[in-house]
Amino acid sequence: MNKTKTIAGILLMTVVMACNSKQEKLMIDVYETSAAGNKLQKVEVSESGTTDLEITIKPEEKYQEIIGFGGSFTESSAYLLNQLSNKNRKLIIDAYFGEEGAKYSLTRTHINSCDFSLSNYSYAPVEGDKELKHFSIDEDRDDIIPMIKEAMAVSKDGFKIMSSPWTAPVWMKDNKDWKGGKLLSEYYDTWALFFSKYINEYKKEGIDIWGLTVENEPLGNGYNWESMHFTPEEMVDFVSKHLGPKLKADGHDVKVLGYDQNRDELKEWADIMYKDEESSKYFDGMAIHWYASTFDYMPEALQYTHAKAPSKLMIQSEACVDAEVPHWNDDAWYWKKEATDWGWDWAPEEQKHLHPKYVPVYRYARDIIGCLNNWVQGWVDWNMVLDTQGGPNWANNWCLAPVIVDPKKDEVYFTPMYYTLAHFSKYIRPGAIRIGFESNNDDLMVTAAQNPDGSIAVVVLNMKEEAKQLKLTMAGKESAFKIDAQALQTIVIHQDK
Structure with missing residues (x-):
């Protein structure tokens, strides 16, 4: 045997294996x-x-196909941006929507006022105006609309907007109050027209509305801020006989999402919304929140809802660490097991286990991963910007946001929550599977x-x-x-x- 050839062969094989090894990385x-x-x-x-x-x-x-990730254009957030220098305003908009930033792709805003507004307001303030001749979105022109337009200007791929009402104008409700109450049946057609006019007025501003939720938290919020109550049957009736036909008649290509509250009652709503073709035909899917538990993402409810209607969307439309005042320039706090939510103090004893103290970063990352792995297609944070108090909020319902600002000092703090969300929004793009x-x-x-x-x-x-x-x-x-x-x-x- 030629030892030289044998050694050469071994060396050649070693080189080939090494090359292959590199190719296998x-x-x-x-x-x-x-x-x-x-x-x-x-x-x-x-x-x-x-x-x-x-x-x-x-x-x-x-x-499932991914629709997107992002946060919400609230009056509070937009108002705070107005208090900052142009430099810091641009810094925040770029951080959320620019190519070097989080590249938010799915967002939400409110129709009429919500708790994260400066006061109560409606686009239809004139009582008895059933034809909505006095409808106007002027309340949004100082803050929300400019914020959306600036985001659009820096977003290369664009983003989708969901819009949600907390309540109809008080004159359309049985209790004539911003809080609680039900929509009077005599105003069902007027309220459907209200949605259509809202879409049209925003379109005139160059802003397309991708989706609507019928009502934010139709089960109510304990009469703490704007709300309006629907049972599942009432929402199906309103959508199937009024809202759906009106949007279709007016040529609006917009997604309609039902429910828009916590996952713990998701199964009941899925059973009624998706009961048959007639009940579900105008619903494009379900919007959900996490406040029943920011610890348990309730995979069984998510799996059940998907199985009930596999072709329908499931979007997490709101989440935040609530009942907390932000910690300023203290990254370590957001990694510690100190944060609480409303349920830590107020949940019934049998539900206390759903509201433990929990690391804020984990709340977000864990929930987004859990949602994605159980058929949810989009995940939207609540306020993009809040102040050092966790507001402004007319109901004193303080919360955290990924970006905190001190408008008096013109200072900006990007909390670890901002980077947590960007891990998803920046790298998992719309249309991903x-x-x-x-x-x-x-x-x-x-x-x-x-x-x-x-x-x-x-x-x-x-x-x-x-x-x-x-x-x-x-x-x-x-x-x-x-x-x-x-x-x-x-x-x-x-x-x-």
Whole structure:
């Protein structure tokens, strides 16, 4: 045997194997936000000899299409932007909608006033104006409309807007009050016309409304701020006989979402809204909130609702850490188990377990991942900007927001919540398809989606107090890297050209 040829052959095989090994690496970029201080920071992918966890991505397993992620244009947020310097106003708008920012793709705003308004108001203030001859959106021209237009100007891909009423004008209601009460049946057609006029008036401003929810929190809010009550049957009646036909007759191509409240009563609403073709034909889907529990994302209710009507949308239309005054320039607080919600103090004893103290960053990341993995197609935060008190809010219903400002000092604080949301909104784009994965360990929460451009975004949440060595595999390729303790990562897998 020719030893020289044998050695040469072995060397050649080693080189080939080494080359093949390089070709088998996944092409990835990793971005991390962590309690240690990373803020959507691109981190180095470094090999390690040990692996704590393995995640296998399965692009062949396809689930729901993603509509988008974002936050809400409230009068409070828009008013605060008006108090800031042009520089800081632009900083915030760019951070939410610009190419270098979070690239929000799905947003919400309110029809008439809500608790995050400066006062109570309606676009139809004249009592008995059934034809809405005095309808006007002038209340929005100083704040909400300019904020939306500035966002549109910097958003390269654009974004969708959902609009939600908290209440009809008081003269249309049985109790003649902003809080509670029901829409009088004699005004069902007028209220349907109200939606149509709202869409038209915003269109005149160059703003298209993508979707409507019929009523924010139709079960009420304890008469604390603007509300109007519907039973599921009443909402179906209003939509099927009044709102749906009116929108169709007026040529509005707009999504109509029902319910718009907490997941704990979702099944009952799904049963009635999706009872048959007649009840469901004008509903494009369901809007949901998380306030029944910001800890339990209630996968059974989400799975049930999807199974009831697989072709209908399911959108998380509102979430925030409520009943809290923001902590200013204190990143560490947002990673600590100190925050509470309304239920910590006020929930009935049998529901206390649904409202534990919880890390704010985890509330958001955990809920978004849980929602995505159970058929939800969009996730919308509440206020984009609040002040150091958690307002302004005429009902003193203080909350957190991803961006906090001190208008008197013209200062801006991007909380860790901003970066948490950006992990999803920036890298999982509209039209993405959620895809399957397998994990050999429950220590991490994971979701994955394939974007229209072919890239795959994998979001991983590590709530443990120690870093983990992670191996990601897909289609025979792999990459190994570390996720820090108490960290959120988005791994972008670039497909071969």
